[in-house]
Amino acid sequence: MGALENWRGTVVVGGAGFSIYPERIMELWPRIDFAMVGEGEIALPMLLAHIAGAQAPSWLHNGIARPPRPSFEDIPLPDYSVFPASDYPGKGSVGVQTRRGCVFNCAYCTYKSLSGNGFRLRPVSSVVRDIEEVTRRGFTSFMFVDSVFDYPRAYFRELISALGEIQNIPAWGAWMSESVPLDSLDTMYRAGCRWVDFSPDVITEKGWKLMGKSGSLKQLWPVVKKARAVGLTVGINFFSASPGENLAALLMKFVFMFRARLFLGWKNTFINIGTIRLYKDAPLSDQLYPGQELFEPVFYRPRGLADMIVRAFQAVRRFHHGN
Template sequence: MRLLLVSANRERSPYPVFPLGLACLVPSLEAAGHELRALDLCFEADPEAAVTAALADFAPQAVIISVRNIDNVTWPGSRSYVAGVKAIVDRCRGIATTILGGSGFSLMPAELLAFTGGDLGVVGEGEEILPEILALIERGESPACLPGVVAGAGAFAPPRPVERIAAPDRRLFALARYRREGGMANIQTKRGCPFGCIYCTYPLLEGRRMRLRPAAEIVAELRELADAGIDYVYFVDDIFNYPPDFAEELCRAMVASGLTMGWSAFINPQFITPRLMETMVAAGCDAVEFGTDSGSPAMLRNLGKSFGVEQIRESSRICRELGVDFAHYILFGGPGETPATIAESFALMDEVAPTAVIAMTGIRIFPGTPLFERAVAEGMVTPDEPLLEPTFYLDPAIRDVLGELVTAGAMTRRNWVAPGLEINMSDAMLEAMRHFPVRGPLWKLIKRLGRSHAKPLSQRQ
């Protein structure tokens, strides 16, 4: 079959993200004998016109639409992407079979399929199941009985996890442009998350059982990226440093390979030791991001974190002593949040002195998470409420003052970034920052900023 692979993601804040999920589909689809063409809408000025042109030029029999996110999970400055996905499906209707997938789609598959009017949807990982779906379609048979296939409003069989995670094939996509405009490429070393953060969707998308790629295979992929001109990568794993022995094995393999590529990753403060961080630095790591969520012991427990304040302190100390830039991500507004717990987070961040603090206000509610169950129990949402539009958990104790409290604290601290409140983070500022010769996360440039900047809350819609 002729297959058009469409990356629906158009979000470029804080930087454009390469469509890794679609690239992972390419090897198995080509092995099954399909003819492929890719359309990445991230850089298209008129996405609907681009879809129409691709349909006319390529005449695909099926269009595979990857939905990375359904919104920007940011409050109060939320942006929904679902209308854009529907517009793509509308252009394809009557011309080719439309199959939706991707992490965003998999969070609310029946709802998104119904909203967009797509023909089919694939929940979870598609590398193995998609060729089976297409084979049935070619024979004129329905694939609705296959694992993870959504064909309407009814129930569907649970997805089948991929056992062997193959390396992606990036040749159909503009890798150089992502490097030029985003400053890095992305790579995944494992799937699955065994942790219990109450809001997190990774266990829903990838399962709780971890599946690791061989270190030698990862290094080979890194070498391919280096040969393509990539000099910086971001490891998109939910947690790079878990399991710790695997992270160390990979870093030692990178050192042995002689690669001189810079990189950063999202890590858990519970599993950082001086030896592991030293090995990471030797392998090219120059920045890390901690999924800290709070500086309050009570809030860490409420959010289901696996670590405490002392581990946040110790991991931060290790980064400082080794000269590694580091950022802590903080989530304000969760269950039990009060002005006092907010103050604890500010105080701890002042103490550990990271390069940057990325503060998110409100926590996006997704079906299937413990946070959703709590929101239902507290009457914030109903069990069958459609959540396609951005819906956030904000503890009633601070709902009316959260924005003001975070703004007041962040504006007096130069290293704080609050995307939803546009404190040291706006689309215009990001565009300006991209002109700096930086590789990796833009928050590393926070040291070059002057006083904090924000758009007054009264001017936001």
């Protein structure tokens, strides 16, 4: 923000992370003129019109815009002409979104507070037009950035069927639930999918329940095995610590990692062990730190030997990946 101190233009700031703490960030950086809380595709042009002299929208107060969540049917297609494909060669560097909001109750998650507690679905025809434009522009891959790609199930099946009809579709990936129907993984592969990620987060039934996960932990190994069998690269994401899980659970995650990579393919099966950051409005944050802002980073970390093991693992990964 220091680079903007002497700039005479208007500063508008928004985004998912910003939307959790808009007042706090504006207090810290008074150079910000307007804050866009939530989704801006429809609201931002209205805010810009106001800056140019039009009447202020009813949802703008004291520089903070809190527009209502739009229907996905009203959101226009992205304009990819401003992003040359040659500048984005990495796997999944283009994001495509098919739904917003969530119906699940993962303890650490802020999706519901940011996007609503129900799915708002994008018409399948709109998704197809979006991907056809991605293809026409020469992008070599894209990523579905939905929190869970395979819900609601009827919409999911309609969508992957439509994807299979797109000519020369680039390779794509998505985040899946552990309960995704196994037969749909074959359909996804035929429709251009080449990698999937799962986020079980925990490894024990107690942890699964306390984290508010849906489905069943017992579905994890079969779905990972099936995904690899159809030719998909697979990522599995765990947390280093979570309520109800201790050192033994952490060691079980490492056992799962080596089992998956040894038996399902070392080069195409990846395990990530990360750490929960606690944000305001997440159920776990409300439980552990009721009423606290949590603006400064607070993490749910393992303790003692478990913490030492995780730090060593992360150091090895950074060395291996060169960062």
